[in-house]
Amino acid sequence: MTQEDLANRVRVTRQTIIAIEKNRYMPSLRLAFRIARVFDQPIEEVFFYEE
Amino acid sequence: MVETDMKSFRRTKILIGSIISTMVAVALTTGNIYLAIVGILIGTLFMALVKYRSKEVLVDERADEISGRAARITYTIVTVFLGLISLFMIYAGRLTSEVYLESLGTVFCYTVCLIVAIYSMSYKYLDRKYSGDNQE
Numbered sequence: 001m002t003q004e005d006l007a008n009r010v011r012v013t014r015q016t017i018i019a020i021e022k023n024r025y026m027p028s029l030r031l032a033f034r035i036a037r038v039f040d041q042p043i044e045e046v047f048f049y050e051e
Numbered sequence: 052m053v054e055t056d057m058k059s060f061r062r063t064k065i066l067i068g069s070i071i072s073t074m075v076a077v078a079l080t081t082g083n084i085y086l087a088i089v090g091i092l093i094g095t096l097f098m099a100l101v102k103y104r105s106k107e108v109l110v111d112e113r114a115d116e117i118s119g120r121a122a123r124i125t126y127t128i129v130t131v132f133l134g135l136i137s138l139f140m141i142y143a144g145r146l147t148s149e150v151y152l153e154s155l156g157t158v159f160c161y162t163v164c165l166i167v168a169i170y171s172m173s174y175k176y177l178d179r180k181y182s183g184d185n186q187e
Contacts, residue, residue: 015113
């Protein structure tokens with residue numbers, strides 16, 4: 001799946017996906033759940049939070 | 052296809068911005084205020100139409116966050132800068148008995164008050180809207 005495909009499926013811009021991948025932007029819970037749903041995975045499998 | 056849509060949207064945005072700027076510049080040069088108003092109105096309308104017809108996601112939560120931060124920085128800079136300038140103008144106007152300078156300072160001062168009032172009202176409205184208190 002390309003960044004563009006993912007962006008289209010979760011209704012955000014490709015720049016947002018790139019920013020999330022590079023750890024420059026922390027997505028909202030809603031977007032995080034949407035992305036996890038696209039990959040059919042629980043949210044904690046896709047996102048990790050470190051203090 | 053999506054990239055092309057985004058690129059054409061950006062090109063259209065730049066084109067509309069250039070047309071509006073040209074029209075306002077011509078209006079200022081010729082002293083025709085109606086031309087400036089018509090130019091801005093048509094440009095805004097056309098831009099809204101392009102946004103409405105575009106199927107591409109143009110604004111998302113990241114863009115919202117960025118514009119919020121940019122707006123806050125702009126608000127801080129403009130209010131502080133304009134406030135100081137207005138104080139200086141009022142003070143200098145009183146010292147030199149320049150009525151125009153003092154008047155301009157007063158206008159700037161009221162503009163700062165208006166900006167602060169609008170900011171406070173919109174902040175309060177949005178704070179209430181997203182606090183969840185109104186849902187109980």
